Amino acid sequence: MASTEPPTATTEKLPATIVCIGMAGSGKTTFMQRLNAHLHGKKEPPYIINLDPAVKNVPFDRNIDIRDSVNYREVMTQYNLGPNGGIMTSLNLFATKIDQVIGILEKRAGSISSVLVDTPGQIECFVWSASGAIITDALASTFPTVIAYIIDTPRTAQPATFMANMLYACSILYKTKLPMILVFNKTDAQDASFAKEWMTDFEAFQSALRASENEGDEEAIGGSGYMGSLLNSMSLMLDEFYNHLDLVGVSAMTGAGIEDFLKAVEDKVQEYERDYKPEMEKARKRREEEKRKSKQKELDRLMKDLEMDKKKEEPAVVSDVESDEENGLVERDEDEEMDKGNQDVEDGLKQRYERALKDSGGAQRSKAEEESLARYLRATG
Numbered sequence: 001m002a003s004t005e006p007p008t009a010t011t012e013k014l015p016a017t018i019v020c021i022g023m024a025g026s027g028k029t030t031f032m033q034r035l036n037a038h039l040h041g042k043k044e045p046p047y048i049i050n051l052d053p054a055v056k057n058v059p060f061d062r063n064i065d066i067r068d069s070v071n072y073r074e075v076m077t078q079y080n081l082g083p084n085g086g087i088m089t090s091l092n093l094f095a096t097k098i099d100q101v102i103g104i105l106e107k108r109a110g111s112i113s114s115v116l117v118d119t120p121g122q123i124e125c126f127v128w129s130a131s132g133a134i135i136t137d138a139l140a141s142t143f144p145t146v147i148a149y150i151i152d153t154p155r156t157a158q159p160a161t162f163m164a165n166m167l168y169a170c171s172i173l174y175k176t177k178l179p180m181i182l183v184f185n186k187t188d189a190q191d192a193s194f195a196k197e198w199m200t201d202f203e204a205f206q207s208a209l210r211a212s213e214n215e216g217d218e219e220a221i222g223g224s225g226y227m228g229s230l231l232n233s234m235s236l237m238l239d240e241f242y243n244h245l246d247l248v249g250v251s252a253m254t255g256a257g258i259e260d261f262l263k264a265v266e267d268k269v270q271e272y273e274r275d276y277k278p279e280m281e282k283a284r285k286r287r288e289e290e291k292r293k294s295k296q297k298e299l300d301r302l303m304k305d306l307e308m309d310k311k312k313e314e315p316a317v318v319s320d321v322e323s324d325e326e327n328g329l330v331e332r333d334e335d336e337e338m339d340k341g342n343q344d345v346e347d348g349l350k351q352r353y354e355r356a357l358k359d360s361g362g363a364q365r366s367k368a369e370e371e372s373l374a375r376y377l378r379a380t381g
């Protein structure tokens with residue numbers, strides 16, 4: 001990480017980071033283009049990052065583009081990968097540079113109001129990959145970060161497709177653990193009021209489901225009575241999950257609803273500060289404490305090894321010392337000093353070990369002793 005501490009010490013407002021995630025064709029790129037134009041119009045130009053290595057044309061200026069540092073086609077050829085493997089490997093390569101990206105964003109933080117991040121349409125390549133997690137974690141630990149889940153409204157207007165999309169959103173929410181806004185896009189083609197109703201009133205969803213069943217609409221209910229009852233139960237189960245989400249209807253094509261979206265971002269940024277940031281900081285402190293403890297454990301183990309090594313090595317060096325296990329280290333040192341003419345006092349422990357190795361002809365040592373000694377010399381050298 002560029003810095004483990006988010007730059008909260010300053011009083012300036014940090015730019016909200018909006019990560020756009022959505023299925024292929026849901027309209028992420030068009031939405032980002034619209035948002036970009038809208039923010040430019042408000043004289044609040046955003047900072048734009050493109051994380052889709054496979055996209056051919058991006059219809060707006062990017063500040064950082066994964067394609068500048070990773071050649072997706074070459075990655076596919078070089079590593080003999082298919083399209084999804086190529087995207088994942090490109091993201092992996094980009095994730096190695098995330099510290100630099102965060103460093104740049106930190107420098108720009110004072111002059112930008114938001115950061116927009118476009119992601120590949122193959123959602124799982126980003127959300128369920130290690131690199132996706134590294135990138136979102138790095139962003140979220142530095143800036144207030146919000147997920148905008150873009151949904152193709154006309155293709156979600158049936159109970160079954162709606163539920164499938166909600167489950168996907170649910171999995172993203174639990175995977176990223178970041179505040180999420182459901183962006184029902186393409187409202188110029190299909191109004192999103194049905195979604196609002198289904199999310200706030202499960203009886204409305206159930207009656208829509210019943211209506212589809214009565215009409216025998218297989219696509220709407222998924223094709224069987226079992227599916228109908230499953231959807232029914234899921235609508236009850238997801239009720240609690242819906243409470244964590246904001247829903248906005250937008251049209252990336254016409255620009256309708258973009259201001260509502262920006263208002264939702266503001267609300268989610270507050271939620272991030274209130275709920276997510278303290279949790280993340282707790283998790284960070286926990287990780288640091290665990291790291292400190294394991295370091296301490298290692299150190300204790302090393303010290304113990306040294307103690308044991310000393311005990312093992314001393315008789316080989318001090319030939320006339322009785323093998324009296326009761327004797328402490330200091331006493332053995334004194335005996336040794338007599339034999340070696342006080343040489344060791346000046347030489348220090350390290351030289352004594354080296355000499356011990358020489359005196360005892362090395363080869364006589366057990367492998368464990370050799371390793372232990374080598375460890376000691378490394379640690380003290």
Ligand SMILES: Nc1nc2c(ncn2[C@@H]2O[C@H](COP(=O)(O)OP(=O)(O)OP(=O)(O)O)[C@@H](O)[C@H]2O)c(=O)[nH]1
Pocket residue numbers: 022023024025026027028029030031055120121122185186187188189250251252253254
């Ligand atoms: N009617 C309508 N069409 C839209 C809207 N937004 C996007 N589209 C269309 O939906 C299609 C997909 O849009 P994109 O922005 O390329 O979608 P995407 O999610 O970036 O697609 P991938 O790059 O494949 O992930 C295009 O034909 C757009 O013109 C909208 O608000 N209304």
